[in-house]
Amino acid sequence: MKTLITSALPYANGPLHLGHLAGAYLPADIFARYQRLMGKELLWVCGSDEHGAAITLRAKKEGINPRDIIDKYHELNKRSFEDLGISFDYYHRTSEALHHETSQAFFLKLLEQGDQFEVKTTEQYYDAEADQFLADRYIKGTCPNCGSDQAFGDQCENCGKDLSPTELINPVSTISGAKPELRETKHWFFRLDRHEEWLKEWIKTGEVNGVKLHDPKDWKKHVVGQCMSWLDGGLHPRSITRDLDWGIPVPVEGADGKVFYVWFDAPIGYISATRQWALENGGDWEEWWKGDDSRLVHFIGKDNIVFHCIVFPAMLKAHGDYNLPENVPANQFLNFEGDKFSKSRGWGIELHEYLETFKDFENGKDAIRWALIRNMPEQQDADFTWDGFTEYYDKDLADKLGNFFNRVTVLTHKYFGGAVPEINGSEALTQVQAKVTEFVTAIGANIEAYRFKDAAVAFVELASFGNTFLQDAAPWSLYKANPDDPAIAETMYASIQIAAALALTSTPFIPFAAEKLRSALNQAPAANGDWSAALTSISGGQPLLATGHVLGQAGVIFPKIEDRKDDSRKQIIEGERAKMAAVLAAKAAAAPESTTPSAGEAAEREAFKPEMTFDDFLKVDIRTATILTAEKVKKSSKLLHLTVDLGAEQRSVVSGIAKHFAPEDVVGKQVCCVVNLAPRKMAGVLSEAMILMAEDGEGKLAFVSPPAGLGNGWTVR
Incomplete structure (x- = not known):
């Protein structure tokens, strides 16, 4: 079966940061590399998303052409991906003529059906000073949900709530600063409501018709x-057009000055990228998108779930001849040292900056890949730290993987002139072979199931198994007692097979270091089909490296970061920590001085509750949890029905937060729950726990959340 995979098109309005990498690109690269090693037919397409209001807004502010912006960031991000080994088969861009043609043809095919669009005249904000209608991102105001004055017409940057421009309080144009006025304009709306029933069935059961x-x-x-x-x-119905001068023109009469809204044309970019790849490589793009023997997988971040699981599938189904995605393994968000990545605050590190700063850091590319894999936000938000970066590198790659390779090659050269020794076979060797087969199978199965952290753990466990086996067998002691002891050959033979399995299975995770590992074993870089062939060999009792094969020399493949003999790499990381400290110091200096509240202000707080004993407090069991699902409770305007993941189990929770949060805004939130309250029914729905919330003097609620990356089911004391 063919596998077509896509990764979210990065917006060509700025550079990528590590959070982007951990969300949609590194997991897809691991998956793609594994599929190729298994000998599968695979095509991975991506490209730059080069339309949208944010690009035109920036161009206006800087007095340049939008083309200048997209060219700059398309090249920067494309080069950064290549430098880090992100192995796209084709990286396209939505400003290309083929993409314009593909998007317009897709629209016209839907239009021909007569029931997929409706044209409506609506009121939209207009900037009289700039003489133009304002797209959502051209309008700023106060969020009706959280009160932040930094909300845009499509979303509040503070609380994340989706908005429409008319919901904003005191809206202003971001172009002129003037207060906009409502004027009538005509737009095309995709009838998403016509697809609601089959989408529900498809999401719930996986079936369509x-x-x-x-x-x-x-x-x-x-x-x-x-x-x-x-x-x-x-x-x-969802509008697919906008009044803008940058984008793909709507190809129908009466649509002068209108372009496709970026959410409509961007996912079609996957199709145009496949078409361009086919033109340049002599392939048939339709086999990948429409063939019975092809599957489609979207790799995205959680902010794109709705577009890839609801909107784009509806577009594909409406077109009538496209495959729907088999899976959308969306990752959650990666934070940086306890806070969100923020270019404006200088918080975090962008990919091109990392590559430049760490260019002389040996194994620097694999070091960041490995740190992100080991802390990948697959099920909940995670937190990147420099301490974690150092620990994962030193403990996993240096202490376990690199140390094992060095010992195996050194001992093989010492005892057998570097050649894989000849053996007679034994029960112990059979057991080692079975164990290696088990690990290699588990690594692959986890990758196939999109459990990349589990795959990395299994890989480390294989390296640990190799170290333990070699240490327990102690061939140096055997050699000292009897240089002709056949157990020495058996031990080194088995250790070499473990090393060969590690060199192969490292390829999806740390591809640059993988070549060093294979070179240490005197092997060529891994090629398509090698994983599948290796599984066949080891499961059949055959070696990965045959008797007589001469190994190379490993040396120190992964010099430790904390090695005091060479602190140049530590200095690079200390430099990054110094940047963080400077950002925090600047933030503290800019913050207003705190003052002790007056008696009047203090009196506004809710009165403290009566004293209780410490033993009373110990009776309350508070645990960390993640909200998995959320829906409104019928016949109640106040209640949401939630399902929360407590690590060991899931529970139903009814919470009175419906007036403060929409269901889609709370899914994925990590919260604190009281889990030992007696269950009770509320509005006919069973509630088995209570979500903890903070409330201010105006009655606004905020979740009491644990630090990012803590996990579910842990006790809060």
Whole structure:
């Protein structure tokens, strides 16, 4: 079967940061590399998303052409991907003529059907000073949900709530600063509501019209939860056009000055990228998108779930001849040292900056790949730290993997002139072979199931197994007692097979170091089909490296960061920590001085409750949890029905937060729950725990959340 994979098109309005990498690109690279090693037919397409209001807004502010912006960031991001080994088969861009043609043809095919669009005249904000209608991102105001004055017309940057421009309080134009006025304008709306029923069935059961297309158990819980929250809230027609001078023109009469809204044309970019690849490589693009023997997998971040699980599938189904995605393994968000990545605050590190700063850091590319894999935000938000970066590198790669390779090659050269020794075979060797087969199979199975952290753990366990086996066998002691002891040959033979398995299975994770590992074993770089062939060999009792094969020399492949003999690499990391400290110091200096509240201000707080004993407090069991699903409780305007993951189990929770949060806004939130309250029914729905919330004097609620990356089910004391 063919596998077509896509990664979210990065917006060509700025550089990529490590959070982007951990979300949609590194997991896809691991998956793609593994599929190739298994000898599977695979095509991985991506490209730059080069339309949208943010690009035109920036161009206006800087007095340049949008083309200048997209050219700069397309080249920067494309080069950064290549430098880090992200192995796209084709990296396209949505400003290309082929993409314009593909998007317009897709629209016209839907239009021909007569029931997929409706044209409506609506009121939209207009900037009289700039003499133009304002796209959502051209309008700023106060969020009606959280009160932040930094909300845009499509989303609040503070609380993350989706908005429409008319919901903003005191809106202003970001172009002129003037207060906009409402004027009538005509737009085309995609009838998303017509697709609600089959989308529900498809998400819940994996079936469409009785045909099984995917197994919903294989989809991540937060993906299904977010989809069902949207679907349960009801789908509505969605505008696909905008009044802008940058974008793909709408190819129908009466649409002068209108372009496709970026959410409509961007996913079609996957199709145009496939078409361009086919033109340049003599392939048939339709086999990948429409063939019975082809599957489609989207790699994205959680902010794109709705577009890839609801909107784009509806577009594909409406077109009538495209495959629907088999899976959308969306990752959650990666934070940086306890806070969100922020270019404006200088918080975090961008990919091109990392590559430049760490260019002389040996194994620097693999070091960042490995740190992100080991802390990948697959099921919940995670937190990147420089301490974690150092620990994962030193403990996993240096202490376990590199140390094992060095010992194996050194001892093989010492005892057998570097050649794989001849053996007679034994029960112990058979057991080692079985164990290696088990590990290699587990690594691959986890990658196939999109559990990349688990795959990395299994890889480290294989390295640990090799070290333990070699240490327990102690061939140096055997050699000292009897240089002709056949157990020495058996030990080194088995250790060499473990090393060969590690060199192969490292390839999806740390491809640059993998070549060093294979070179240490005197092997060529891994090629398509090698993993599949290796599994066949080891499961059949055959060696990965045959008797007589001469090894190379490993040396120190992964010099430790904390090695005091060479602190140049530590200095690079200390430099990054110094940048963080400077950002925090600047933030503290800019913050207003805190003052002790007056008696009047203090009196506004809710009065403290009566004293209780410490033993009373110990009775309360508070645990960390993640909200998996959320939906409104029927016949109640105050209640949401939530499902929370407590690590060891899931529970139903009814929470009175519906007036403060929409269901789709809370899915994926990590929270604190009281879990030992007696269950009770609220509005007919069983509640088995209570979500902790903070409330200010105006009655606004905020989640009490644990630090990012803590995990579910841990006790809060």
